[in-house]
Amino acid sequence: MHLTRIEERMLDGEEGxxxxxxxxxxxxxxxxxxxxRLVEVSHAHASGISYNNIGEPGLRLLRRLAEAxxxxxxxxxVNPIGMDADAWMDMHVPRSFxxxxxxxxxxxxxxxxxxxxxxxxxxVRKPRLGEHLAWGESSAVAYANSLLGAxxxxxxxxxxxxxxxxxxTYYAGLHLDxxxxxxxxxxxxxxxxxxxxxxxxxxxxxxxxxGEIPYVRGIKQGTPEYxxxxxxxxxxxxxxxxxxxxxxxxxxxxxxxSSEEKLSVDRVELERLKxxxxxxxxxxxxxxxxxxxxLSELIMLDRLVKGRVKVEFWVTLSRHEYDQASSKGxxxxxxxxxxxxxxxxxxxxxxxxxxxxxxxxxxxxKAAFYMPRIHGVRVVLMSVEEMARxxxxxx
Ligand code: F3S
Numbered sequence: 419m420h421l422t423r424i425e426e427r428m429l430d431g432e433e434g435x436x437x438x439x440x441x442x443x444x445x446x447x448x449x450x451x452x453x454x455r456l457v458e459v460s461h462a463h464a465s466g467i468s469y470n471n472i473g474e475p476g477l478r479l480l481r482r483l484a485e486a487x488x489x490x491x492x493x494x495x496v497n498p499i500g501m502d503a504d505a506w507m508d509m510h511v512p513r514s515f516x517x518x519x520x521x522x523x524x525x526x527x528x529x530x531x532x533x534x535x536x537x538x539x540x541x542v543r544k545p546r547l548g549e550h551l552a553w554g555e556s557s558a559v560a561y562a563n564s565l566l567g568a569x570x571x572x573x574x575x576x577x578x579x580x581x582x583x584x585x586x587t588y589y590a591g592l593h594l595d596x597x598x599x600x601x602x603x604x605x606x607x608x609x610x611x612x613x614x615x616x617x618x619x620x621x622x623x624x625x626x627x628x629g630e631i632p633y634v635r636g637i638k639q640g641t642p643e644y645x646x647x648x649x650x651x652x653x654x655x656x657x658x659x660x661x662x663x664x665x666x667x668x669x670x671x672x673x674x675x676s677s678e679e680k681l682s683v684d685r686v687e688l689e690r691l692k693x694x695x696x697x698x699x700x701x702x703x704x705x706x707x708x709x710x711x712x713l714s715e716l717i718m719l720d721r722l723v724k725g726r727v728k729v730e731f732w733v734t735l736s737r738h739e740y741d742q743a744s745s746k747g748x749x750x751x752x753x754x755x756x757x758x759x760x761x762x763x764x765x766x767x768x769x770x771x772x773x774x775x776x777x778x779x780x781x782x783x784k785a786a787f788y789m790p791r792i793h794g795v796r797v798v799l800m801s802v803e804e805m806a807r808x809x810x811x812x813x
Pocket of ligand 1: 498767
C-alpha cells in the first residue's frame with residue numbers, strides 16, 4: 419500500500435504508540451480489502467461504546483489507547499451509550515453498570531472525542547457532498563451516503579476509533595466513484611408515514627444482495643427527512659445496505675441504471691414484513707427515537723399527543739437536539755404529558771432487560787429487529803400518530 423510521508427511517520431511511531439497501533443490496524447484492513455492507499459477523513463464517528471455491548475474487553479482497549487497517549491487527529495464524535503449520562507438513576511440503570519459506562523466516557527474524552535452520544539451525528543455536524551468519513555453506525559452511514567452524498571463504509575466500532583486516532587481510513591468500497599453507481603432499479607409505492615418508509619428500508623435491506631445499489635423511484639420530493647432517516651436505518655439493520663440512491667432526493671442519484679433488473683415493492687410486501695417482525699401484543703412501553711429523534715419530530719409528537727399518556731412513553735435523542743427542544747419549551751411540554759425524554763441512549767443499547775418491559779411499540783423497524791434479539795422484548799409496529807393516540811387512551 420502506498421503511504422504518504424505523514425502516514426509513514428504515524429506507522430513508525432513518531433506520533434506515539436497509540437497512533438502507530440491505530441495506523442497498523444487500518445493499513446492491515448485496507449490491504450486485506452485491496453486498497454492501494456488511505457484517504458483522509460474529516461469526521462470519524464465511533465460506534466459500539468455502550469458498556470452493554472463492549473463490556474470489559476472494550477473498556478480495557480479504550481483505557482489502553484488513552485493511557486498510551488492516543489489523541490484524535492480529526493473531528494470525532496461518538497454513538498449512544500447505555501444510559502442518560504446524567505439521569506441514569508431515573509432510568510433505573512444499575513450503579514455497577516453506570517460506573518463502568520462512565521469509565522468508557524472518561525477514556526473517550528481523554529482521547530479528545532466529542533461526547534455527542536448520538537447515532538445522528540449529521541444533526542450535530544452535517545457532512546458535505548463528497549466528504550470522506552469513517553462512520554460506524556449503520557443507520558448514520560446509510561443516511562450520509564444516501565441523503566447527503568458523503569462517503570463512508572460501514573466501519574466496525576474498533577476501526578472507527580483507529581480512524582479517529584489517525585484521521586485516515588482505507589481508500590476502498592464506498593469511497594470510490596465506481597462503487598457508488600446504482601445497479602438495480604426499484605419501483606416503490608410512496609410511503610405515507612415514517613413507519614411505511616421504515617418498512618420499505620427494511621424490505622430493501624432484507625432483499626438486496628451485498629454490493630447491490632438500488633436506484634429507488636416513487637419516493638416523493640418533500641418527503642419528511644425523518645421518514646428517510648427511518649428508511650436508511652432499517653435498510654442498514656436488516657441487511658448491509660449502505661447506499662440507496664433515491665430519485666429526486668439523493669444528491670448523487672443521477673440517472674437510473676441501464677440494466678434490465680428491476681424490483682417492485684408495494685404495500686402488500688410491506689404489510690407482510692410488518693407481520694413477520696412485529697407482534698400484536700399490548701405494549702407496556704411506547705418508544706420514539708431510533709434513530710435518535712430530531713427537534714422537528716419532538717415538535718410533531720408534542721402536537722399529536724393530546725393529553726397525558728397512560729402507558730410509559732420514551733423518546734431518545736442527542737443533547738444537541740434536546741437543548742434546542744428544551745429552549746423552545748418542547749421538552750417541558752412533553753414531560754408534562756408524562757413522556758420521558760432521555761438523552762445519550764436508546765433502549766437497544768441500554769441494559770434494558772433489567773428494566774422489566776415486555777412489549778414495546780415503535781415506528782422503527784430497526785428497533786423492532788433488534789429488541790427481540792438483544793433483550794427478548796416483543797415489538798408492535800405503529801405509526802407515530804397511532805402511538806400518540808393509543809398511549810393517551812392506554813390501549
Ligand atoms: Fe440509534 Fe439506538 Fe437505533 S443507537 S439507530 S437509537 S438502535
